[in-house]
Amino acid sequence: MTGLVYKEWKQNKWFIIGMVICGALPLILLIVFHDSVKTASHYQLVLNTGSIVGILIAGMLQVMTLGGDDRKLWAYFISASPDGSKGFIRVKYEMIFFMILTFLLSIHFFDNLILMFTIDKGIEGVYDAGIMVLPLIFLQIFLRAVDIPFTYRFGAKKGSIIKMILMVLCAITMLIVIMINIDDLDVIIDGIKDKMAHYSETPLIPAILVSTLTAYYISYRISCRLYMKGAELYDK
Amino acid sequence: MTNKKDDLRRLGIYLLIVASSSAMLFACFKLINQSETAFAILSEVFCAAPALANLITRAVTKEGFRDMKLHLHLTGNLRYYLLAFLLPLVCTFMSCIPPIILGGHSDWLGGFTLKNIVAAILMLAAQGAVMSAGLVGEELGWRGYMNQKMETLVGVVGTVLIGGAVWSLWHLPSDMSLYLAGEETLSEAFLTVGGRLLFLPGYAAFYMWLTKKTDSVWPAVLSHGISNASQTCIMELLRMGDIPENAEINSGIFEFVPFIVTGIVFLWLMLCDKKKTEQKN
Numbered sequence: 001m002t003g004l005v006y007k008e009w010k011q012n013k014w015f016i017i018g019m020v021i022c023g024a025l026p027l028i029l030l031i032v033f034h035d036s037v038k039t040a041s042h043y044q045l046v047l048n049t050g051s052i053v054g055i056l057i058a059g060m061l062q063v064m065t066l067g068g069d070d071r072k073l074w075a076y077f078i079s080a081s082p083d084g085s086k087g088f089i090r091v092k093y094e095m096i097f098f099m100i101l102t103f104l105l106s107i108h109f110f111d112n113l114i115l116m117f118t119i120d121k122g123i124e125g126v127y128d129a130g131i132m133v134l135p136l137i138f139l140q141i142f143l144r145a146v147d148i149p150f151t152y153r154f155g156a157k158k159g160s161i162i163k164m165i166l167m168v169l170c171a172i173t174m175l176i177v178i179m180i181n182i183d184d185l186d187v188i189i190d191g192i193k194d195k196m197a198h199y200s201e202t203p204l205i206p207a208i209l210v211s212t213l214t215a216y217y218i219s220y221r222i223s224c225r226l227y228m229k230g231a232e233l234y235d236k
Numbered sequence: 237m238t239n240k241k242d243d244l245r246r247l248g249i250y251l252l253i254v255a256s257s258s259a260m261l262f263a264c265f266k267l268i269n270q271s272e273t274a275f276a277i278l279s280e281v282f283c284a285a286p287a288l289a290n291l292i293t294r295a296v297t298k299e300g301f302r303d304m305k306l307h308l309h310l311t312g313n314l315r316y317y318l319l320a321f322l323l324p325l326v327c328t329f330m331s332c333i334p335p336i337i338l339g340g341h342s343d344w345l346g347g348f349t350l351k352n353i354v355a356a357i358l359m360l361a362a363q364g365a366v367m368s369a370g371l372v373g374e375e376l377g378w379r380g381y382m383n384q385k386m387e388t389l390v391g392v393v394g395t396v397l398i399g400g401a402v403w404s405l406w407h408l409p410s411d412m413s414l415y416l417a418g419e420e421t422l423s424e425a426f427l428t429v430g431g432r433l434l435f436l437p438g439y440a441a442f443y444m445w446l447t448k449k450t451d452s453v454w455p456a457v458l459s460h461g462i463s464n465a466s467q468t469c470i471m472e473l474l475r476m477g478d479i480p481e482n483a484e485i486n487s488g489i490f491e492f493v494p495f496i497v498t499g500i501v502f503l504w505l506m507l508c509d510k511k512k513t514e515q516k517n
Contacts, residue, residue: 005307104369113276113277116275137366202351202355205359209358212362
């Protein structure tokens with residue numbers, strides 16, 4: 001198992017270090033635009049934009065760690081090793097989860113740093129982006145839970161195309177549902193906002209977050225089952 | 237013998253670095269009071285100090301980076317992870333709620349409805365899985381390094397007591413911060429320090445047991461995260477009920493009982509395990 005961890009580190013260390021840099025993106029934006037960032041709303045904009053762009057880039061880097069392993073020879077070799085393909089997939093899942101946590105810790109630190117900096121400068125009314133980041137982190141965990149089985153079943157290229165087609169189909173379905181309920185849309189959005197604001201008073205939001213973690217585990221089990229089937233389709 | 241000498245030297249270097257991190261906060265107290273940014277940076281460095289001390293000691297003494305206990309070891313150990321999640325929650329609950337009921341203030345517990353409790357536990361589980369990772373900065377040092385070196389020198393009981401005391405005293409800068417800021421008397425500050433010295437060895441025994449059973453620091457990390465978050469969670473539930481603003485929730489010595497009992501139970505379990513291993517050999 002240690003060997004597999006070492007392999008992942010050697011192969012993906014820059015992507016892992018990239019998680020820290022993605023978390024520091026709000027600070028990088030602040031340094032780049034320090035001349036034009038003056039008011040509380042400017043700081044908030046930098047904080048929110050930096051956090052969202054950071055999350056998007058971090059997600060991209062996490063997916064990129066899946067590339068390079070969709071080779072027939074590697075799949076046969078690893079399935080014959082003592083850890084087997086299950087061990088390999090488990091280390092991959094653990095590494096991606098670790099990357100998400102690294103990003104979360106990094107963004108939490110740098111957001112807090114900017115917030116404290118605004119307090120020192122006497123700028124009031126800047127809020128922590130953490131409230132927005134945490135749900136997006138769980139969304140990221142869910143998206144990885146979807147990404148990984150597709151990549152292992154169909155290979156990195158084919159898998160991403162099939163996943164994109166499914167995502168577009170989901171988006172179209174959601175759009176149709178929204179169009180049908182267009183008159184009640186405000187009521188639905190207000191309801192969601194209310195649930196988010198009082199998440200501790202209803203088990204719904206916490207249950208969704210816990211099911212995201214469960215989905216990640218189920219995704220691992222699915223990937224274990226699909227990996228050898230997918231290996232037949234990989235290049236040599 | 238040589239191993240013991242090496243361990244003593246390594247432990248000494250480790251403790252020196254950790255103590256320096258506490259001293260650093262005292263030395264920079266004026267700066268911390270003046271600048272929130274300095275506080276944010278120094279407090280993060282302080283929180284990561286035990287892990288940094290682990291890495292620095294290993295590098296300085298050329299010990300190498302093996303046996304860092306960073307593997308999750310989930311297979312076959314899920315029950316320990318579950319216990320790591322549940323026990324701090326039960327301990328915090330038992331340290332707060334029975335004293336309220338015995339004090340005749342059951343009406344304060346209006347927020348403890350089934351719906352609220354389920355929501356709070358689910359939220360703790362979700363947050364614990366991601367947010368507790370920050371505590372690897374502490375656990376990688378205390379459980380991942382200090383305990384290993386200390387156990388060969390002073391045995392299990394010594395490690396729990398001395399290690400627990402070291403872990404408690406490392407928190408001195410945060411326990412004394414209100415006194416240093418002039419918002420608390422010295423006796424109040426000492427009460428906080430004394431309280432920590434009473435309850436942290438209990439957790440030290442539990443975390444040490446978890447680390448030994450799973451050969452991983454992650455259950456201790458999770459448990460530490462849950463123990464910190466469960467205090468906020470219980471307070472949130474109390475606030476949802478009909479609790480007066482100036483309500484006194486601390487119940488004196490009684491609030492430490494669950495942690496002391498936990499400490500004794502897990503210390504006994506570790507001693508039993510040790511005896512079994514010795515008999516086998």
